[in-house]
Amino acid sequence: MGIVEKIKEIEDEMARTQKNKATEYHLGLLKAKLARYRAQLLEPTGKSSGGGTGFDVQKSGDARVALIGFPSVGKSTLLSKCTHTQSECAAYEFTTLTAIPGVLEYEGARIQLLDLPGIVEGASQGRGRGRQVVATAKTADLILIMLDATKSDEQRRLLEIELDAVGIRLNKQKPDVVFKRKTTGGITINKTVPLTRTDEKTIRSILASYKLHNCDVMIREDITTDEFIDVLIGTRKYVPCLYVYNKIDAISLEQMDKFAREDHTVVISCELGLNLDYLIERIWEELGLVKVYTKKRGAHPDLADPICLRKGATVEGVCNGIHRSLAANFRYALVWVSAERLRLLD
Numbered sequence: 001m002g003i004v005e006k007i008k009e010i011e012d013e014m015a016r017t018q019k020n021k022a023t024e025y026h027l028g029l030l031k032a033k034l035a036r037y038r039a040q041l042l043e044p045t046g047k048s049s050g051g052g053t054g055f056d057v058q059k060s061g062d063a064r065v066a067l068i069g070f071p072s073v074g075k076s077t078l079l080s081k082c083t084h085t086q087s088e089c090a091a092y093e094f095t096t097l098t099a100i101p102g103v104l105e106y107e108g109a110r111i112q113l114l115d116l117p118g119i120v121e122g123a124s125q126g127r128g129r130g131r132q133v134v135a136t137a138k139t140a141d142l143i144l145i146m147l148d149a150t151k152s153d154e155q156r157r158l159l160e161i162e163l164d165a166v167g168i169r170l171n172k173q174k175p176d177v178v179f180k181r182k183t184t185g186g187i188t189i190n191k192t193v194p195l196t197r198t199d200e201k202t203i204r205s206i207l208a209s210y211k212l213h214n215c216d217v218m219i220r221e222d223i224t225t226d227e228f229i230d231v232l233i234g235t236r237k238y239v240p241c242l243y244v245y246n247k248i249d250a251i252s253l254e255q256m257d258k259f260a261r262e263d264h265t266v267v268i269s270c271e272l273g274l275n276l277d278y279l280i281e282r283i284w285e286e287l288g289l290v291k292v293y294t295k296k297r298g299a300h301p302d303l304a305d306p307i308c309l310r311k312g313a314t315v316e317g318v319c320n321g322i323h324r325s326l327a328a329n330f331r332y333a334l335v336w337v338s339a340e341r342l343r344l345l346d
Ligand SMILES: Nc1nc2c(ncn2[C@@H]2O[C@H](COP(=O)(O)OP(=O)(O)OP(=O)(O)O)[C@@H](O)[C@H]2O)c(=O)[nH]1
Pocket: 069, 070, 071, 072, 073, 074, 075, 076, 077, 078, 088, 089, 090, 091, 092, 093, 094, 095, 096, 097, 116, 117, 118, 119, 246, 247, 248, 249, 250, 268, 269, 270, 271, 272
C-alpha cells in the first residue's frame, strides 16, 4: 500500500470515530500517525517518492510574498498591476503554469511578489502542479490567499486545508513548548499551565509512537494534541497570511463590507484598481520589515537606500546584507534606534 492510500485509510478511520472523551486518546494516536505519513509524503528523504520541492525561482529582494488561490481569482492580474512584470491573465483556468516573480517597490524595500499557478482541492496530495505550489508557499515570508469575492466562501477553508497538510501554519505562533531529547532518564513532562485541550496520557502515548523514550518536555501553553505533534515533527512553518478578496467590483456593498471586517483580510478589485495601495501597505505591515541605514563617521546616512531586514534581525544579518565577507572581520557596530522603535523592539 502506498503512502497516499495509508493516509486515506487513517483519515477514513478518523472520520468514522466519534469524537468524545473515550476516543480522544485513540484519535490522538491516529493524528500522530497521519502527521508522520504526511511528512514522509512531502519531505522524502530518498529520491523515490519525489515531490516536496517548489518552483526553481531564486529568492531576491528583502522578502518573498506568495500568491495562492484557485484558478482565475486574479493572481496574475494583481502581479501585473503592482509590479513591472506582466504575467499572462485570461478568463480561462490554469492560465499560469509556472512561478512568475515580480518586484514590489515600497518604502525603499524590494519585495518579491510571486505569481503561482492556481491550485485545486487535493493539491497537497499531488494533484496537478498543486504540490509544487504549496511547497513554494513554504518558502514565503508572507502568504496572500487570494479569493474570488463572487464565489462561495468555502474556497478559503479548502485552501487552508491544503496549506495545513504541508505543514504551513497560518497566522499562528509556534507553540510554547520546549522539547529536548536525552539518551537516558525516561520521559519528564513539566507544565506551567493546566492542559484542557489534551492530556498527559495522550502526550506520552504519542511520544511512544515516535519511539521517544527519553526526553524532557516543558509545556508553557494550553496546547492541543495537534500542536504537540507539530512540535515533535519540528518542520512546521509558521507564516503570516493575508486573505485578499478580489473582484469586489462584482459584489454588493453589504457583502464587501462583511469581508472587509474579517481579521487579516483586505478587499480589492484588480480590474478597477480599487484598494491596491492599501493592500501594499498591509503587506508591508505584515512583513514587519525593519529599515537600517548605514553611514560614514560624521556624515548623514543616505535615507533613500535602506537595508531592509525581518524582525529579529542581527548585526550579522546587516553585515551579510552589505557584503558576504564583512561579518568574518567585523569588530563592533554603533547602532542608533528611534525611541519609538526601541519600544517596539522591547
Ligand atoms: N470583475 C473582475 N474580474 C477580474 C478582476 N481581476 C481579474 N479579473 C478577471 O479574472 C480572470 C482571471 O484573471 P487571472 O489574473 O488570469 O487569474 P489567475 O488567478 O492568475 O488565474 P490562473 O493563472 O488561471 O490560476 C480574467 O478574466 C481577469 O480579467 C477584478 O478585480 N474584477
